Amino acid sequence: MTTPSSTASAPAPVPAKSDAAARPDFDDNRTTSARARVQQLLHANPTLGPLAVLVLAVIAFTVSNPRFFSAPNLSLVLAQVTVIAVLALGQTLIILTAGIDLSVGAIAVFSSILMASLAVKAGLPGPAALVAGLVLGTAMGALNGFLVTRIKLPPFIVTLGTLTIFFSLNSVVSNSETIRGADMPGLLTWTGTAIPIGGFRLTYGSIIMLLLFALVLFALRNTAWGRHVYATGDDGEAARLAGIRTSRVLLSVYTVAGALYAVGAWILIGRLASASPNVGTDYNLDSITAVVLGGASLFGGRGGVLGTLIGALIVGVFRNGLQLAGVEVVWQGFAIGLLVLVAVSLDQWIRKVKA
Amino acid sequence: MTTPSSTASAPAPVPAKSDAAARPDFDDNRTTSARARVQQLLHANPTLGPLAVLVLAVIAFTVSNPRFFSAPNLSLVLAQVTVIAVLALGQTLIILTAGIDLSVGAIAVFSSILMASLAVKAGLPGPAALVAGLVLGTAMGALNGFLVTRIKLPPFIVTLGTLTIFFSLNSVVSNSETIRGADMPGLLTWTGTAIPIGGFRLTYGSIIMLLLFALVLFALRNTAWGRHVYATGDDGEAARLAGIRTSRVLLSVYTVAGALYAVGAWILIGRLASASPNVGTDYNLDSITAVVLGGASLFGGRGGVLGTLIGALIVGVFRNGLQLAGVEVVWQGFAIGLLVLVAVSLDQWIRKVKA
Amino acid sequence: STPQSSASGGKPIVGLITKTDTNPFFVKMKQGAQDAAGQQGVDLQSFAGKQDGDNEAQVQAIENLISAGAKGFLITPNDSKAIVPSIDKARQAGMVVIALDTPTDPASAVDATYATDNYRAGLLIGQWAKAKFTKEGKQARIALLDLNANQISVDVQRDQGFLEGFGVDVKDKAKIGDEADPRIAGHDVTDGAEDGGRTAMENLLQKDPSINLVYTINEPAAAGAFQALKAAGKEKDVTIVSVDGGCPGVNNVGSGVIGATSMQFPLKMASMGVEAITKFAKDGTKPAASAGKDFVDTGVQLITDQPQDGVEAKDSTWAKQNCWG
Amino acid sequence: MTAPETTQEHGSPGPTAPVLQAKGLIKRYGRVVALGGSDLELYPGEILAVIGDNGAGKSSLIKALSGALVPDEGEIHLDGQRVRFGNPMDARKAGIETVYQTLAVAPGLDIADNLFLGREQRRPGLLGSVLRMLDHKHMRSEARRHMNELGVATLQNIGQPVESLSGGQRQAVAVARAAAFGSRVVILDEPTAALGVKEGNRVLQLIREVRDRGLPVILISHNMPHVFEVADRIHIQRLGRRATVITPRSHSMAEAVAIMTGAVPPPPAVA
Amino acid sequence: MTAPETTQEHGSPGPTAPVLQAKGLIKRYGRVVALGGSDLELYPGEILAVIGDNGAGKSSLIKALSGALVPDEGEIHLDGQRVRFGNPMDARKAGIETVYQTLAVAPGLDIADNLFLGREQRRPGLLGSVLRMLDHKHMRSEARRHMNELGVATLQNIGQPVESLSGGQRQAVAVARAAAFGSRVVILDEPTAALGVKEGNRVLQLIREVRDRGLPVILISHNMPHVFEVADRIHIQRLGRRATVITPRSHSMAEAVAIMTGAVPPPPAVA
Numbered sequence A, B: 001m002t003t004p005s006s007t008a009s010a011p012a013p014v015p016a017k018s019d020a021a022a023r024p025d026f027d028d029n030r031t032t033s034a035r036a037r038v039q040q041l042l043h044a045n046p047t048l049g050p051l052a053v054l055v056l057a058v059i060a061f062t063v064s065n066p067r068f069f070s071a072p073n074l075s076l077v078l079a080q081v082t083v084i085a086v087l088a089l090g091q092t093l094i095i096l097t098a099g100i101d102l103s104v105g106a107i108a109v110f111s112s113i114l115m116a117s118l119a120v121k122a123g124l125p126g127p128a129a130l131v132a133g134l135v136l137g138t139a140m141g142a143l144n145g146f147l148v149t150r151i152k153l154p155p156f157i158v159t160l161g162t163l164t165i166f167f168s169l170n171s172v173v174s175n176s177e178t179i180r181g182a183d184m185p186g187l188l189t190w191t192g193t194a195i196p197i198g199g200f201r202l203t204y205g206s207i208i209m210l211l212l213f214a215l216v217l218f219a220l221r222n223t224a225w226g227r228h229v230y231a232t233g234d235d236g237e238a239a240r241l242a243g244i245r246t247s248r249v250l251l252s253v254y255t256v257a258g259a260l261y262a263v264g265a266w267i268l269i270g271r272l273a274s275a276s277p278n279v280g281t282d283y284n285l286d287s288i289t290a291v292v293l294g295g296a297s298l299f300g301g302r303g304g305v306l307g308t309l310i311g312a313l314i315v316g317v318f319r320n321g322l323q324l325a326g327v328e329v330v331w332q333g334f335a336i337g338l339l340v341l342v343a344v345s346l347d348q349w350i351r352k353v354k355a
Numbered sequence C: 001s002t003p004q005s006s007a008s009g010g011k012p013i014v015g016l017i018t019k020t021d022t023n024p025f026f027v028k029m030k031q032g033a034q035d036a037a038g039q040q041g042v043d044l045q046s047f048a049g050k051q052d053g054d055n056e057a058q059v060q061a062i063e064n065l066i067s068a069g070a071k072g073f074l075i076t077p078n079d080s081k082a083i084v085p086s087i088d089k090a091r092q093a094g095m096v097v098i099a100l101d102t103p104t105d106p107a108s109a110v111d112a113t114y115a116t117d118n119y120r121a122g123l124l125i126g127q128w129a130k131a132k133f134t135k136e137g138k139q140a141r142i143a144l145l146d147l148n149a150n151q152i153s154v155d156v157q158r159d160q161g162f163l164e165g166f167g168v169d170v171k172d173k174a175k176i177g178d179e180a181d182p183r184i185a186g187h188d189v190t191d192g193a194e195d196g197g198r199t200a201m202e203n204l205l206q207k208d209p210s211i212n213l214v215y216t217i218n219e220p221a222a223a224g225a226f227q228a229l230k231a232a233g234k235e236k237d238v239t240i241v242s243v244d245g246g247c248p249g250v251n252n253v254g255s256g257v258i259g260a261t262s263m264q265f266p267l268k269m270a271s272m273g274v275e276a277i278t279k280f281a282k283d284g285t286k287p288a289a290s291a292g293k294d295f296v297d298t299g300v301q302l303i304t305d306q307p308q309d310g311v312e313a314k315d316s317t318w319a320k321q322n323c324w325g
Numbered sequence D, E: 001m002t003a004p005e006t007t008q009e010h011g012s013p014g015p016t017a018p019v020l021q022a023k024g025l026i027k028r029y030g031r032v033v034a035l036g037g038s039d040l041e042l043y044p045g046e047i048l049a050v051i052g053d054n055g056a057g058k059s060s061l062i063k064a065l066s067g068a069l070v071p072d073e074g075e076i077h078l079d080g081q082r083v084r085f086g087n088p089m090d091a092r093k094a095g096i097e098t099v100y101q102t103l104a105v106a107p108g109l110d111i112a113d114n115l116f117l118g119r120e121q122r123r124p125g126l127l128g129s130v131l132r133m134l135d136h137k138h139m140r141s142e143a144r145r146h147m148n149e150l151g152v153a154t155l156q157n158i159g160q161p162v163e164s165l166s167g168g169q170r171q172a173v174a175v176a177r178a179a180a181f182g183s184r185v186v187i188l189d190e191p192t193a194a195l196g197v198k199e200g201n202r203v204l205q206l207i208r209e210v211r212d213r214g215l216p217v218i219l220i221s222h223n224m225p226h227v228f229e230v231a232d233r234i235h236i237q238r239l240g241r242r243a244t245v246i247t248p249r250s251h252s253m254a255e256a257v258a259i260m261t262g263a264v265p266p267p268p269a270v271a
């Protein structure tokens, strides 16, 4: 087999020893400078950037108004971001697959109306109304997924279409009327109940939110499904060639997102102690903002849910902090815009260190 | 040089004749079936899909209400889409570079307020106010471009930030007050003037819009800048390695988009015969919708301005046609959502033929 | 409304253009108009802006109505000034135009205006609150939960009316937030919905926990604010006032969530409007404004279960029979 | 290296039926004809090389066999049964494992994740069966082993995302994946193009090992010495069709190249 | 093919100063060291081959020379002047033209657009000077000529987007671009990896032609016969550093491979 011509291009494999001998040069555990260690840390934890921004914002607002860093106010900020955080969690999954969901607000609000209507108007018992609402919300997410994977429409278009469809069904079902929490079974508004922990008041809604984040974090990091979500978003064609059923992954992601939005709807009812058809117009932009502030890429495959949680908190902290700092309403928009830009610049700058 | 070992892997180049002899098999001009010719046509003209959707929509609405296809109504549709079309033109450029612009509405509205305020409140003569407004709008676009290219922030975040900043400056400058067209110099409202052509009434604004589309179409197709825009959006890193100054291209694109939005502002003043600080909240979604309906990819590098024009017309035709067909307001949202989905499915289906 | 009827011109077409199609107030207004249209035998075509302040959608609606050959239309202008040129066009085309709920600027741009006096609506709840606080001998700390940052007319009129009624120097009557009265703890915006109301109230309470009087732009915002107060354990010590008179709001007055609210009458506005246009379509009579005012006041009624001296009011039992949705 | 005599056994298709067979595959893209009626037969236990000029349709041919593209016309038979692969997963389920020329790796995932993509290993016990938890540690150490097997010893960090690997390292990841998991047929499209001399030879060795495990292999390569070193038969693709089939014994490299480029007319197929 | 004696002239660095010189380049990515203090000299009119194992840092080295990456430490000198390339455009302006291993083509643009990317040709006359209109026709015919020159004759449609080309066709586009436009130095990172035998040989020929035009060439390749066929000197990269420099006359292929893989210690650099 060893012909003269093949020798030229294919010498016998060299002894492996020589590689090992050369290894010390490239040892993984060589002593590193402090700067290099910071770099490594940032490299391994891309959420540190947003986290630094969050911490800086908290410090700045505390300086401007010490009341900001009080237990009651911090519980407030947590309660204020809970709904958006849950919605942004679903949005994160979709953005990880290089999609985008404009129907998040519509699904959440419509689900809350469905839960409340089934309980109050159709007279279903609380648990039944809740489950029905969760199932219907999940089905709305699945419809998005179906249109994305079967009809192969771009997610932007699909969710733009279903956004208007769900909102208009929402108007029809609710007749644009608010249903009061006082008229609903207690289960539906239970999520708004708070447990006092010292001066801190933690709502059941927030606890559910934190559990959902832990669950999705686990699934993304530690299950095959999580790997497939990243692979699909990273390079869908490559993932398909590698034998991932990308359509199935996408369908599951949109469905799970729908389920998360429906849980968000439940938390929303608790928070407002009512189901109102007219809330949620900002949920799309707010949830996407939280995801992007958390460091995820709209091109898919990069990012994580911890970043999203931090992103949602950043927005909540800004909104609350600016009000406490006594900034005028007209200038609050200006300040939030500026802060978003500064926050992400800072994050970018922190990341640069590692490159 | 010709050693024995190199012969094996490198035989002398074969006479070119043999390739030529084999060519007939693969001749470009072989007789093709009708189906193949349709495929080729669609392949070469990706705008045919959206165009087919537009034509079908026009036919359907005409059947449902013959008044739809009357000259006055068609002029109306054109006038109604003019502003969005111009804004979508700028948005197209940005989306071609794999960006997105959420500040389009804010820039357009703020520019219109600036033009009107400079003329009415600061007492500038019409041409000076117009030019100043155009320059300021362009500067706002350039600011986006600066943040995207220098600070290297994601376009979504940049324009989200400037969106809120511009809108809040807009409130401050306008004092939230509408300025009436009657108080302005005639030049500012001139774009709303219509020339009757038979029963058709073509506004100067629409003419400007069509000219801008022709101009950008030319630039994208026939200038080096156009090639660079596509290359940058297609694969920014590859374009950079190929020696394109992608930052410069991006900066130029955001600046040109700002200029287009400012012209859109001028047309907007003419159309509404006033400068109102509160319009334009939907311009972001509407302009992106027009671009996507026109077949461009949000991932950059694919699409064109003709598609955008058709996309804008599709939205305008749907809105107007549904109303004329007597569809109820609550159900119009539903119908538009459904139509958007059907339209893009149809386009997708038409494209599939060619693959 | 079938396409044939509008195309063939069988029944006269009457348009209704509301600010949005989600606010229950406008939903009710539309229902009132539809009922009236059914009785009067006209074809009602309705339109709406996409959100408060959306002028362009209303301009398009007017254009489409002109194109459809309508006899006239009712409009709740999103931008009182900016809509005027389009209304002029419609009137030049021979249509009769009636402003509902919100007057145009100038008011003479339309043939008639049937509206709630929003300033008066604010004034009434302001006066009521003043009487209550005076009687109880309390010093007020006021939070104002407005609509949005755009200073649109309803928002401004209700806010400034309330402050005037409470005896605060409002400085520029056309501008929210320029007051210097120390009793004012702060302003925030709510988008007129529950979630906005709750968040705004929470943040203002953090800023100033001694707030004890809350003005809200409408009843959904009031409901949200109440949840914030309840969570902070302050719902007993704080008085909420609002404007609207929708059924959930009236129920909230009954259950003590809202101290007082100013009820408006959208159904009446709508039916009066449709009748006026039908009359014009039949015999060409144009409606006229009521003497003294540049609009036909469809009335405001203060609703409260804690009546105060010197402020005429009805209770929630009456209101439950008269609420609009 | 395997002894020359073993090759003799494998080379002969003889009376045995082909494992994988393509008949008259046609694939057009608009005016472009990628496959103009291409055939292929792969017999049990053989290494079939596919050679041809750039653009001859080699990649298109194997993409059709692995489900990555659906041909416009033509048939594919696996073990004599007609099969239709709608997507790569279908072919993979049937045991056909492929390294594509474009590698098909997920750039943001690390080496271990890519190696086990779609075949992740779970933790033993309840953690794995109930929580479906992945065994990251095991997968990482396996990944390191596979990469070392290919001689890619310069790899400094097994947790590096694949996009930051050197060209050859990336290719090694794709090859290791196919070699580890193929169960019926292994297809390799230019697996050594970016590899160094040592790494390339390891891959050749691996191919022989796979064949010796009884799996037939299809190897596309422009590297004639490599092809002549390992192939049992050589399928020559030209202008979207199979021109002929030769063996390393029947023809020299120079002859093969001449047929491939059209310098000489293709001889009748061997065997 | 060029006559052997011309090679003699080019091979000798002698007293002439290097055109392009790298001194102690270091590039780290987190814990990964891509370049650990690498040097390089390129002399006028020579073909310098760079060989090395996968992951040895060859691509990183030439990326530093072409501005595609900014080294953490180290210096680059062009004609004796220290230069700092912040981006590829800087290097390109200085006349350094590069074919990257990843090709760096715009997938959605067609062949002509890619060939002329950043160097588009305008129409003659006012159309070009005032309207800045591109001369599509001319660029297309030039593109066809360049591709034919590389022997890529299977190309059916010159207007095809590059993403739909076969692997080799795509590589040919990148090579044609560099060869056509280099003015001071041409760098080629694995230009023949995906090319067929014929096409690969044409590229070698092209490299010689470029050298004969007086431009020095840096050629990275894993193909030892190719390297030994055209190189004047051979830079051996190992573990992020230059191990040594040899010439095709001073060492055999087997020796070069042994040095490259670390089987034998590197000899002192030739010349």
Ligand SMILES: Nc1ncnc2c1ncn2[C@@H]1O[C@H](COP(=O)(O)OP(=O)(O)OP(=O)(O)O)[C@@H](O)[C@H]1O
Binding pocket: D029, D032, D033, D034, D035, D052, D053, D054, D055, D056, D057, D058, D059, D060, D061, D101, E154, E155, E156, E160, E163, E164, E165, E166, E167, E168, E169, E194, E196
């Ligand atoms: N998606 C596509 N659209 C249009 N043409 C295509 C597409 N895919 C392949 N082709 C064309 O089909 C022909 C065959 O391509 P293929 O990739 O099969 O060649 P190959 O033999 O693998 O070449 P190489 O050795 O360069 O990899 C080429 O001319 C190519 O341009």
Ligand SMILES: Nc1ncnc2c1ncn2[C@@H]1O[C@H](COP(=O)(O)OP(=O)(O)OP(=O)(O)O)[C@@H](O)[C@H]1O
Binding pocket: D154, D155, D156, D160, D163, D164, D165, D166, D167, D168, D169, D194, D196, E029, E032, E033, E034, E035, E052, E053, E054, E055, E056, E057, E058, E059, E060, E061, E101
């Ligand atoms: N962006 C990056 N992030 C992390 N590591 C990197 C990055 N780029 C390169 N490396 C590492 O640097 C080392 C050198 O890579 P380089 O691409 O220069 O090798 P090469 O010699 O060109 O190899 P090949 O022959 O396989 O192309 C490799 O170990 C690679 O994993």
Ligand SMILES: [Mg+2]
Binding pocket: D058, D059, D060, D101, D189, E166, E167, E168
């Ligand atoms: Mg190929």
Ligand SMILES: [Mg+2]
Binding pocket: D166, D167, D168, E058, E059, E060, E101, E189
């Ligand atoms: Mg390399």
